[in-house]
Amino acid sequence: MEQKSTINFGAGPAKLPQSVLLQAQKELLSYNSLGISVLEMSHRSSDFSKILNKTESLMRELLNIPDNYKVMFLQGGGSGQFSAVPLNLIGLKEDRCADYLVTGTWSAKAAKEAEKYGKVNIVHPKLNSYTSECTILCRLSSRNSRPSSWTLNPSASYVYYCCNETVHGVEYNFIPETNGVVLVSDMSSNFLSRPVDVSKFGLIFAGAQKNVGCAGVTVVIVREDLLGHALKECPIVLDYKVQAESNSLYNTPPCFSIYIMCLVLEWIKNNGGSIAMENLNNQKSSLIYDIINNSDGFYVCPVDQPCRSRMNIPFRLKTEEGDEALEKQFLDGAAKRGMISLKGHRSVGGIRASLYNAVTLEDTEALATYMKEFKKQHM
Numbered sequence: 001m002e003q004k005s006t007i008n009f010g011a012g013p014a015k016l017p018q019s020v021l022l023q024a025q026k027e028l029l030s031y032n033s034l035g036i037s038v039l040e041m042s043h044r045s046s047d048f049s050k051i052l053n054k055t056e057s058l059m060r061e062l063l064n065i066p067d068n069y070k071v072m073f074l075q076g077g078g079s080g081q082f083s084a085v086p087l088n089l090i091g092l093k094e095d096r097c098a099d100y101l102v103t104g105t106w107s108a109k110a111a112k113e114a115e116k117y118g119k120v121n122i123v124h125p126k127l128n129s130y131t132s133e134c135t136i137l138c139r140l141s142s143r144n145s146r147p148s149s150w151t152l153n154p155s156a157s158y159v160y161y162c163c164n165e166t167v168h169g170v171e172y173n174f175i176p177e178t179n180g181v182v183l184v185s186d187m188s189s190n191f192l193s194r195p196v197d198v199s200k201f202g203l204i205f206a207g208a209q210k211n212v213g214c215a216g217v218t219v220v221i222v223r224e225d226l227l228g229h230a231l232k233e234c235p236i237v238l239d240y241k242v243q244a245e246s247n248s249l250y251n252t253p254p255c256f257s258i259y260i261m262c263l264v265l266e267w268i269k270n271n272g273g274s275i276a277m278e279n280l281n282n283q284k285s286s287l288i289y290d291i292i293n294n295s296d297g298f299y300v301c302p303v304d305q306p307c308r309s310r311m312n313i314p315f316r317l318k319t320e321e322g323d324e325a326l327e328k329q330f331l332d333g334a335a336k337r338g339m340i341s342l343k344g345h346r347s348v349g350g351i352r353a354s355l356y357n358a359v360t361l362e363d364t365e366a367l368a369t370y371m372k373e374f375k376k377q378h379m
């Protein structure tokens with residue numbers, strides 16, 4: 001079978017493991033010798049039930065999810081969860097207020113959406129720059145996982161944060177301490193990239209299209225006692241209790257996306273699980289950060305070192321503001337070598353290398369080699 005020569009460093013939808021694509025291709029016309037595709041299969045059929053159950057059990061195994069948590073596969077993306085979280089959880093306490101940590105574009109959007117349904121308290125002083133001031137939030141040891149500048153509200157219904165800010169490349173390397181208040185995390189862009197202690201969370205959600213599959217399905221892992229508190233205006237498809245009780249089958253789920261996720265989870269398991277993913281992701285990101293750090297200012301990563309993301313590495317050329325003409329040259333040269341989707345998010349510009357689970361060490365080495373050569377030519 002022909003190998004792909006393009007290396008996709010896109011931020012999502014992102015690269016899928018080659019073996020997953022090949023298996024999906026093989027099974028596209030006839031899944032399990034049934035003579036029909038998963039695309040054509042009833043979501044109530046026993047064959048789809050098996051796919052759904054297998055996906056859930058792999059997820060439970062890979063993340064060691066405790067029995068008192070439900071796992072759901074929903075539609076609406078991460079953005080749908082920006083609404084679903086407050087619709088389901090802000091009514092947990094009478095005050096209808098929630099604490100938000102805002103460390104980038106995605107948590108800012110989530111906080112704005114939550115304001116429709118209750119009071120939102122931004123826990124920390126306003127950051128003028130997500131990248132250079134994120135240290136205020138993230139430079140903490142595991143023993144001190146709550147800085148003194150945070151003002152958590154003990155009567156908040158939940159505390160919300162985005163574990164990895166995809167646009168700005170800011171990642172938490174600790175779990176915030178909330179003094180018993182329910183903790184909610186958007187893990188869309190670092191889900192299953194390392195082990196996580198699910199028991200510390202009330203709810204975790206993640207869109208699949210970066211680390212665990214393709215667009216269309218969002219995983220929601222929620223502690224059982226948090227079900228049944230939805231506001232009355234909550235759309236029924238976003239109601240966690242309804243979806244949990246119907247095993248994500250209240251309405252037609254994104255069947256094919258769930259099937260692809262199942263294949264990716266199997267691939268993660270066969271490749272050593274979340275610990276192996278963590279080792280690989282540390283290795284890959286260190287390779288690129290080492291080049292940035294040792295480039296005598298040719299490559300500039302605006303993010304403070306303690307909260308640099310292992311998943312999304314944004315950088316500029318020559319200065320923090322970047323040199324747009326040179327950056328275009330960098331991107332064009334990369335494309336000529338088959339390395340695509342390295343352009344930074346439109347809101348920040350520059351370059352961004354996304355190194356999700358399916359990006360291999362060899363892919364990353366190819367980028368590292370190119371970065372070294374480009375620097376030699378243009379320093």
Ligand code: PLP
Pocket residue numbers: 012076077078079080106162164165166167186187188189207
């Ligand atoms: N949260 C994070 C961390 C993201 O990176 C994204 C999208 O890239 C979203 C949420 C929004 O996801 P969606 O486009 O599926 O709504």
